[in-house]
Amino acid sequence: MDRLIYWVALAFVKVLQALPLRMVARVGRCAGGLGYWLDLRHRKVAIRNLTMCFGAEKPPGEIRQIARENFKRIGENYCSAIKTAAMTFEDLRPHLDFVGGERLYPEPRGKRPPSRLVAVGHFGNFELYARIGDFVPGVQSATTYRSFRPPRLNDLLLAIRKRSNCLFFERRSGAAALKAAMSEPGILLGLLVDQHASKTAVWVPFFGKECYTSAAPAVYALRYGCKLFTGFCFRTGLAQWRLEVGDEIPTHDNGKPRRIEAMTTDINRSFEAAIRRDPANWFWVHNRWKPKIP
Numbered sequence: 549m550d551r552l553i554y555w556v557a558l559a560f561v562k563v564l565q566a567l568p569l570r571m572v573a574r575v576g577r578c579a580g581g582l583g584y585w586l587d588l589r590h591r592k593v594a595i596r597n598l599t600m601c602f603g604a605e606k607p608p609g610e611i612r613q614i615a616r617e618n619f620k621r622i623g624e625n626y627c628s629a630i631k632t633a634a635m636t637f638e639d640l641r642p643h644l645d646f647v648g649g650e651r652l653y654p655e656p657r658g659k660r661p662p663s664r665l666v667a668v669g670h671f672g673n674f675e676l677y678a679r680i681g682d683f684v685p686g687v688q689s690a691t692t693y694r695s696f697r698p699p700r701l702n703d704l705l706l707a708i709r710k711r712s713n714c715l716f717f718e719r720r721s722g723a724a725a726l727k728a729a730m731s732e733p734g735i736l737l738g739l740l741v742d743q744h745a746s747k748t749a750v751w752v753p754f755f756g757k758e759c760y761t762s763a764a765p766a767v768y769a770l771r772y773g774c775k776l777f778t779g780f781c782f783r784t785g786l787a788q789w790r791l792e793v794g795d796e797i798p799t800h801d802n803g804k805p806r807r808i809e810a811m812t813t814d815i816n817r818s819f820e821a822a823i824r825r826d827p828a829n830w831f832w833v834h835n836r837w838k839p840k841i842p
Contacts (some may be wrong), residue, residue: 550698557701561708564627565634569643572631573624573787580623584616594618594832601755602827617828621672621783628787629675633708637682644676645784646683648793651777652736653684660734661686665774666793667765667815669742670831671822672781673789677738678714680779680791684736690715690729691738692722730772738779739765742819742831744838750809751840754816759837766811769799776811778818783829794818 564572584591594615602611632640652664661684668677681689693709693716695702709716715735717726729735745762752761769776778794795818797811823830 550700553698554700554704557704561630561704564630567631569628569631569635570787572627576624576627577620578623579627580620581616583623584619587619590833591615591619593835597832597836598827600757600837601823614827615832618830618832621828622831622833624786625673625675625783628673630708632673632676633711637679640679643788644679645790646680646792647790649684651793651796652775659686660732663730663733663735663737663772663774664777665765665769665772666736666738666777666779667741667797667818668738668779668781669740669819669822670834672783672829674740674781675709675712676781676789676791677779678709678712680738681714681736683791686734687736688715688729688734689713689736689738690717690726691740692717692719692726694719730768730774737768737774739768741765741815742836743834744836746841750812752809752813752816754836755820757837758840760840761812761816763808763812765797765815766799766806766808769797769811770805775799778815778822780822782822782826794822 564575567575595611598611598614599608606614632643653661666677666680668674678689678691681687689712691714693706695718706716715729717729730737739762741762741764745760748763748767749760750763751758754761765776768774776797776799778797780792780794782790782792784790795814797814797818799806799811
């Protein structure tokens with residue numbers, strides 16, 4: 549069965565990568581629109597989350613419209629990610645903008661600039677975060693991932709991702725390799741932190757309701773002495789995206805390290821502002837607000 553799943557997935561990947569990017573995006577939107585009607589469980593999760601965050605300011609009809617568009621965006625983003633992973637930076641450049649690089653490195657850079665850490669979320673085609681390093685000379689993009697089963701399918705996904713020249717470290721087995729990489733300058737480490745986290749998480753507000761949020765960006769920034777930022781991917785049109793560097797999150801106050809909870813709360817606030825700019829651009833189908841563990 550694992551071999552069958554692998555060959556079906558490989559065929560799907562090859563077909564999408566052979567099509568023009570805009571056609572792939574349209575296929576994804578159609579698939580996402582169909583998923584809105586067929587996937588009752590995730591549709592309920594999306595509408596529940598949207599109602600909790602925007603119910604006081606948006607009518608139910610608008611909430612459902614955002615949820616339906618969100619499903620289309622998710623389909624577009626996942627299919628497009630398969631295509632963009634196989635594209636060279638030169639071919640991808642007309643579809644991708646980057647702003648805020650001066651926030652990362654306002655000072656003159658040497659051959660190997662200081663390392664930076666960026667807290668990112670599931671905004672737009674979030675696989676494009678790996679391309680930020682292409683816009684900043686001398687910087688090596690890096691991130692973490694969690695492997696899944698079956699192993700052959702995980703290997704396929706990893707092979708697709710590695711074409712971006714980004715370093716990928718498995719969260720459970722790659723800690724030593726990540727530590728070694730972060731000991732060198734010029735690393736731009738992106739960490740996805742907008743989903744429910746149970747281990748090494750803090751209980752902080754997000755859209756006014758507490759939830760478990762990964763403390764990894766704050767912990768890593770203090771551990772490796774890196775400046776900490778937020779980052780986003782916004783959809784600006786069909787198969788068009790813009791990568792943005794968001795706010796710098798202060799890691800020290802009067803020369804002393806800030807509390808992990810305070811830094812993580814600032815990250816959540818930055819994410820809230822980005823979600824409000826385009827509510828359909830975020831990953832609403834995830835059960836983000838789970839009950840607190842006694």
